[in-house]
Amino acid sequence: MGSDREKQQQLNINRFLLQNPLLRSLNPDKPPVREFLQSVRAVKVRRGDSVYAEGDEALCFYLVRHGEVHRFHRESDGSLRLIGIHGRGSVLGEVSFLAGERHGARAKAVLDSQLLRIDLEPWNRLVGREPEALAGLVRILSRRFHRTMDPAEQLEPARLHVLSYPDSPGRGHRLAHVLSEVLVSENHGPVLLLELGRQSGVDSQRDTSSALSAKSKGARAASGSEVSKSNAEDQSNLKDLLQRPVELFEWLRSRSHPGDGGYDHVDATPLMELEDAERDRVARTIPALLGLMRKFYSLVLVHVGPYIDEPDRLLCEIYRSADLIACARDTFTPAGPRWMDYRKSLSSFVPDFFDKLVSITEENSSSYRAKERNPDRSVPLKQNRIRLFLSANGEVGPDSPGMHRLARKLSGTLRGLCLGGGGARAYAHAGILEILERDGLEFDGISGTSMGAVIGAAHAAGISAAEIQKLLRKSLPDSDAILDKGVPTVSFFKGNRLNQVLMDVFGDLQFEDLQIPFYCNSTDLNSGQSLIFESGYISMALRASVSIPGVFPPVQMPPYTLVDGGILNNLPGNVLRERGFSRIAGINVTPLEDDRSSQTTVDFSEGVQGIMEYFSKPPVLSIITRSIAVEGRELLRFRLEDFDFILNPEMAPFDLFDFHRHDEIFEAGRKEASARLPELWKALLRH
Numbered sequence: 001m002g003s004d005r006e007k008q009q010q011l012n013i014n015r016f017l018l019q020n021p022l023l024r025s026l027n028p029d030k031p032p033v034r035e036f037l038q039s040v041r042a043v044k045v046r047r048g049d050s051v052y053a054e055g056d057e058a059l060c061f062y063l064v065r066h067g068e069v070h071r072f073h074r075e076s077d078g079s080l081r082l083i084g085i086h087g088r089g090s091v092l093g094e095v096s097f098l099a100g101e102r103h104g105a106r107a108k109a110v111l112d113s114q115l116l117r118i119d120l121e122p123w124n125r126l127v128g129r130e131p132e133a134l135a136g137l138v139r140i141l142s143r144r145f146h147r148t149m150d151p152a153e154q155l156e157p158a159r160l161h162v163l164s165y166p167d168s169p170g171r172g173h174r175l176a177h178v179l180s181e182v183l184v185s186e187n188h189g190p191v192l193l194l195e196l197g198r199q200s201g202v203d204s205q206r207d208t209s210s211a212l213s214a215k216s217k218g219a220r221a222a223s224g225s226e227v228s229k230s231n232a233e234d235q236s237n238l239k240d241l242l243q244r245p246v247e248l249f250e251w252l253r254s255r256s257h258p259g260d261g262g263y264d265h266v267d268a269t270p271l272m273e274l275e276d277a278e279r280d281r282v283a284r285t286i287p288a289l290l291g292l293m294r295k296f297y298s299l300v301l302v303h304v305g306p307y308i309d310e311p312d313r314l315l316c317e318i319y320r321s322a323d324l325i326a327c328a329r330d331t332f333t334p335a336g337p338r339w340m341d342y343r344k345s346l347s348s349f350v351p352d353f354f355d356k357l358v359s360i361t362e363e364n365s366s367s368y369r370a371k372e373r374n375p376d377r378s379v380p381l382k383q384n385r386i387r388l389f390l391s392a393n394g395e396v397g398p399d400s401p402g403m404h405r406l407a408r409k410l411s412g413t414l415r416g417l418c419l420g421g422g423g424a425r426a427y428a429h430a431g432i433l434e435i436l437e438r439d440g441l442e443f444d445g446i447s448g449t450s451m452g453a454v455i456g457a458a459h460a461a462g463i464s465a466a467e468i469q470k471l472l473r474k475s476l477p478d479s480d481a482i483l484d485k486g487v488p489t490v491s492f493f494k495g496n497r498l499n500q501v502l503m504d505v506f507g508d509l510q511f512e513d514l515q516i517p518f519y520c521n522s523t524d525l526n527s528g529q530s531l532i533f534e535s536g537y538i539s540m541a542l543r544a545s546v547s548i549p550g551v552f553p554p555v556q557m558p559p560y561t562l563v564d565g566g567i568l569n570n571l572p573g574n575v576l577r578e579r580g581f582s583r584i585a586g587i588n589v590t591p592l593e594d595d596r597s598s599q600t601t602v603d604f605s606e607g608v609q610g611i612m613e614y615f616s617k618p619p620v621l622s623i624i625t626r627s628i629a630v631e632g633r634e635l636l637r638f639r640l641e642d643f644d645f646i647l648n649p650e651m652a653p654f655d656l657f658d659f660h661r662h663d664e665i666f667e668a669g670r671k672e673a674s675a676r677l678p679e680l681w682k683a684l685l686r687h
Contacts, residue, residue, distance in 0.1 A: 009042075010038075013037075013040065013042060013065070013116065014028070014037045016063075016065055016116075017037060017040060017063070017116065018037075020063060020089055021136060021139060021140050022063065022091065022133070022136045022137055022140060023133065023136060024136065025132050025135075025136055026130055026132060026133060026136075030130070032125065032126055032129040032130050033126070033130065035122075035125070035126075036122050036123075036125070036126040036133075039118075039119065039122035040116050040117065040118055040122075041116070041117045041119075042065070042114055042115075042116055042117075043062075043114070043115045043116070043117050044112075044113070044114055045067070045069075045109040045112070045113045045114075045115060046109065046112055047109055047110060047111055047112050047113075048108065048109065048110075049108070049109050050106065050107070050108050050109075051069055051092070051093070051107035051108065051109060051115065052093060052103050052106065052107050053103065053106045054074060054102075054103055054104055054105055054106050055102050055103065056102060056103045057102055057103075058093060058096035058097040058099075058100070058101060058102060058103055059097075059119065059120050060093070060097065060117050060118055060119045060120060061091065061092060061093040061094040061097040061098075061118055061123075062091070062092040062093055062115040062116060062117055062118070063089070063090070063091060063092070063115065063116040063118070064086050064087060064088055064089065064090045064092060064113060064114075064115055064116075065088065065113075065114045065115065065116055066088065066112075066113055066114040067087075067088075067109060067111040067112055067113025067114060067115075068085065068086065068087050068109070068110050068111045068113065069085075069086040069090075069092055069107050069108065069109050069110070069113060069115070070082055070084065070085055070086070070107070070108055070110050071083050071084035071085075071086070071092075071105050071106070071107050072105060072106050072107075072108065073104070073105045074105075074106070080106075081188075083105060084105075086107075091137070091140055091141075092107060092115070093107065094137060094140075094141070095141075095292070095295050095296070097120070098137070098246045099246065099250055134246075138245055138246070138288045139288075141288060141291050141292060141295065158293075158294035158295070158297060158298055158299065158300065159298070159299045159300070159323050159324075159410065159411065159412065160290055160293070160294060160299075160300040160302070160321060160322055160323055161299075161300070161301055161302070161322055161323055161324045161325070161326060161410050162301075162302045162303075162304060162318060162319060162322040162324075162325045162326065163175070163176050163179070163301055163302065163303045163304070163326045163328070164303075164304045164308055164325070164326070164327050164328070164342065165327075165328040165329070166308045166327070166329065166338040166339050166341075166342040167329055167330070167338050167339055168330070169197060169305050169306045169308070171328075171330070171362075172303060172305065172328060173195070173197075173303065173305065174395070174396065175328055175360075175396060176193055176195065176301065176303035177193065177261070177265075178261075178396055178397060178398055178400075178403065179301065179403070179406065179407060179410075180193040180261060180263040180265070180301055181260070181261025181262070181263065181398055182261075182398050182403050182404055182406075182407040183263065183299055183301065183407045183410065183411060184261055184262040184263050185404075185407075186404060186407040186408050186411050186413060187298055187299050187407070187411045187413075188298065189297065189298025189299065190263075190264065190296070190297045190298055190299075191262075191263040191264070191297060191298070191299050191300075191301070192256075192263065192264045192265075192266065192293060192296075192297040192299070192300045192301070193263055193264070193265045193266070193301050193303065194252075194266050194268050194293070194300060194301070194302045194303070195265070195266070195267055195268060195269070195302075195303045195305060196268050196269065196271065196272050196302065196303065196304050196305050196307055197269060197272065197303070197304070197305020197306045197307060238251065238270050238271070238274070239274075239278060242274075242278060242281045242282040242285060243281060243282075243284065243285055244285070245285045245288035245289045245291075245292060246292065248282075248285060248289055249289055249292040249293065252266050252268060252289075253266070255267060255268075261398075264297070271314070272305075272307060272314075276312070279312060279313070279314045280312075280313050280314070282314060283312075283313040283314040283316075283317050286314060286317035286318060286321065287317060287321060290318070290321045299410065299411060301410070302318055302322070304318075308338065308342050309341075309345070310345050310349075311345070311346070311349055316349050316350070319346060319349065319350045319353075320350055322356060323356070324356050324357075324358050324409075324410060325346070325350070325353065325356045325357055325358065326358045326360055326406075326410070327339075327342065327343065327357060327358070327359055327360065328360035328361075328362065328388075329359075329360070329361060329362070330361070330362040330363075331361050331362065331363050343357070357384055358384055358385070358386060358406075358409060358410075359384060359385045359386070360385075360386050360388060360406065361385065361386075361387050361388065362388050362390055362396060363387055363388065363389055363390065364389070364390060386402055386405055386406045386409060387402050387515055388400055388401070388402040388403060388406065389401040389402055402515075404442070405442070405444045405516070408444055409444070412580075412582060413582055413583060414444045414445065414580060414581045414582060414583070415442070415443045415444050415445075415581065415583045415584070415585070415684055416443060416444065416445045416446070416447065416573070416576030416577075416581035416583070416584040416585070417443040417445075417446050417447075417456070417584075417585050417586075417587070418446070418447045418448065418452075418571055418572060418573040418575075418576060418584060418585070418586040418587070418643070419446065419447070419448040419449070419452030419453065419455055419456045419586075419587050420448075420449055420452045420566075420570050420571040420586065420587060420588045420589050420590060421448075421449040421450025421451055421452045421453070421545075421546075421564065421565070421566040421570050421589075421590075422450070422451060422452065422570075422589035422590050422651065422656065423450075423451055423548075423655075423656035423657060423658075423659075424451075424479075424654060424655065424656060424657055424658040424659040424661065424662075424665060425451075425589040425590070425591075425651045425654050425656065425658075425665065426450070426451035426452045426454070426455060426589050427451075427455075427472060427659070427662050427665040427666055427669070428587070428589050428649040428651065428665050428666070428668050428669030428672070429452060429455045429456070429587055429589070429669060430455055430465055430468045430469045430472060430666055430669065431465075431469075431649075431665070431666035431667060431668065431669025431670040431671075431673070432587055432647060432649065432669040432670070432672060432673040433455075433459055433465035433468065433669075434465035434466065434469070434666075434669075434670060434673075435669075435670055435673035435674055435677065436465075436673060436677075437464065437465050439677060439681075441677075441680070441681065441684070443516070443585075444516055444517070444581070445460075445516055445517040445518070445519075445576055445579070445581055446459060446460045446516065446517070446518050446519070447518070447519040447520065447521075447572045447573065447575045447576050448518075448519075448520050448545075448572070449520065449521055449545060449564075449565040449566045449569065449570050449571065449572055450545055450546045450548070450564050450565060450566050450570070451546060452587070452589070453520035453521075453541075453542055453545045453546070453565070454502070454505075454542050454545075454546065455468060455472075456518060456520070457506065457514070457518055457520070457538050457542060458471065458505065458506075460514040460515060460516050460517070460518035461506075461509060461513070461514050461515060461538075462514075462515040469662075469666055471505060472659075472662055473662055475501050475504055475505055476501060476659050477659065477660065477662070478659050478660040479657040479658075479659050479660070481497060481501060481659070482497045482498040482501055483497070483657075484496055484497045493551060493552055494553070495543075495547070495552040495553050498543065498546065498552060499539075499543060502539040502542050502543055503539050505539075506537075506538045506539045506542070507539070508537065508539075509537070509538045509539070510535070510536060510537055510538060511533070511534055511535045511536060511538060511541075512535065514538075517534070517579070518534075518538075519532055519533065519534050519572070519575045519576070519579070520532075520533050520541055520542065520545045520565065520572075521533070521545060521565035521568075521569055521572050521575065522541070522544040522545045522547070522555075522560075522562040522563065522564070522565045523562065523563050523564060523565055523567040523568050524560045524561065524562055525554060525561040525562070525563060526559065526560060526561050527560075529568075530565065530568045530569055530572075531544075531560060531562065531565075532572075532575055533545070540555075540557075543555055544557065544562035544563075544565075545564065545565045546564060547562060547563045547564050548563070548564045549563050549564065549567070570588075570590060571586050571588055571643075571646075573586050573642035573643050574642045576642075577642050583644055583683070583684045583686075584642060584643050584644055585643065585644060585645045585646070585647070585680060585683070585684065586642075586643045586645070586646040586647070587646070587647045587649070588646055588647070588648050589649060589651050590651070591650075591651040591652040644683040644684065644686070645679065645680050645683035645684070647672050647673065647676060647680070648672065649668045649669050649671070649672035649673075650668055650671075650672070651665075651668065654668075
């Protein structure tokens with residue numbers, strides 16, 4: 001009976017193995033396959049027991065038949081970070097096994113598990129007689145890394161991006177290395193820079209069009225004629241590995257060296273110097289090769305160098321495998337044919353090219369923190385354009401404004417800031433921004449409502465917090481600056497002064513001209529829906545967002561009739577979340593309790609001033625606005641999941657129309673930010 005049970009167990013194991021993608025393509029009747037199946041051992045691992053530890057020899061790899069195994073990486077501080085979850089059918093420990101290296105991570109069973117152990121010698125015999133077995137393992141790796149298997153297989157999917165600088169590959173080389181250095185600081189894991197074109201040095205001068213007139217194939221031919229003896233030997237070794245991705249990956253890794261900024265750098269020029277037929281051969285290996293790179297690194301940046309003309313099959317595979325394609329240019333010359341031809345060419349080979357495109361513009365530092373029209377307005381701002389501002393010597397460095405923003409874009413850790421509405425209380429935003437700027441905390445996009453949108457737009461335009469405070473004192477020193485009485489049929493005030501203030505501050509500035517993405521909302525009375533502004537004239541969008549019902553007349557934008565965005569959403573963090581921002585902070589300036597808004601009698605303690613105040617801003621206005629605020633506060637309870645952190649400055653002492661108390665409100669914002677700054681940093685820097 002025992003023997004029969006063991007035979008049945010072995011049959012069940014064999015059936016499981018043959019149904020797994022690893023061996024599915026093999027003929028089970030062939031002697032090498034039958035011999036291999038008999039060599040596979042079932043191993044029971046209790047919950048909490050180790051499968052292997054970092055530093056252990058990788059003499060085997062595993063298939064999970066039952067249970068669950070987690071993989072952990074030990075961080076520099078000694079803590080363990082979860083990097084993989086392996087369930088039924090998952091392959092475990094195969095990369096170190098194939099590379100002949102010791103394990104770089106540890107694996108532990110979190111449930112009672114049964115693993116099928118595949119040892120080195122039986123596997124090598126099988127691969128030697130049935131090469132399709134190795135191809136099956138490579139396919140598993142490729143599918144996993146391209147995320148077509150269970151997403152839980154890799155909790156933090158490795159990112160792979162392409163960087164090009166069509167008009168100046170020399171500047172692209174410099175940008176690639178600076179960006180890789182910054183990616184190390186913004187990305188929680190190792191970074192690889194893979195360069196496809198050899199650079200003799202970092203050329204700080206912009207390349208001239210005549211120096212770059214040769215086509216990519218011509219560049220390959222020219223470079224091929226200058227290949228040194230050592231490079232010829234490299235190519236000779238390389239040709240034997242073109243269709244063996246694991247060994248090709250190891251060959252590339254042998255050429256790597258650490259960059260000054262803590263990233264790994266690989267010169268992959270020999271791949272590009274291959275003959276066309278050989279490049280076609282290696283193109284078939286590219287998906288698996290890039291998959292292996294994703295396995296070892298949390299982010300891979302591929303700089304295409306001078307290969308920016310019509311891509312061949314090898315380059316097409318790289319572009320199609322990329323998550324994002326970052327394309328850089330300077331703004332000192334008009335967008336030339338190389339820039340335009342590059343985008344046109346790639347869009348015909350990569351169907352989702354414009355979804356992947358991140359346009360990078362290098363600009364003079366003089367335009368930083370200044371209201372200025374976007375010099376490359378052919379590319380919408382939104383989230384697919386990053387503006388880099390050069391230092392005085394015309395170079396880009398790790399601390400160049402916009403560089404960390406670009407790194408966060410590529411790392412998937414964009415930070416968003418949401419500014420709530422609240423009339424004069426929104427002045428607290430300017431005080432909070434002052435503290436955030438002083439501490440070096442920057443955001444990559446802003447959303448706002450009503451008066452919060454006004455301050456948010458100014459900040460997105462590059463205006464510093466100190467300058468915003470000056471603007472508010474000058475343009476909106478008190479409520480009279482925007483409250484011009486009219487016949488109260490549609491609203492108490494005409495809104496003409498408000499229009500003028502917005503025009504004075506923002507002029508003809510458009511969303512596309514801003515330094516970072518900005519979004520504001522308004523409410524359409526016709527449909528009862530929220531409307532999001534992200535293009536067009538800033539002043540017009542803000543006018544719609546601040547149109548408090550009963551206070552200012554609605555804005556007519558057929559087919560919309562627009563009023564204050566705070567009616568439906570006074571803290572629109574969801575707008576940022578829906579657009580890819582993963583770390584979002586909010587600033588709420590609506591107090592939980594508001595005794596001042598409920599006051600309906602004349603404040604005789606203020607004498608004549610109290611009587612004038614009563615009739616110039618009758619209590620009905622405060623009642624209307626407080627009613628809207630109370631509803632908005634309740635709605636906010638259902639939107640808290642949109643935020644990683646919310647600041648709540650003390651606003652109860654201030655009224656909606658207390659613009660004359662600007663300095664006090666600025667200080668209330670500073671106080672809240674100073675007290676909670678460490679918590680805010682922690683929330684935004686979470687893994």
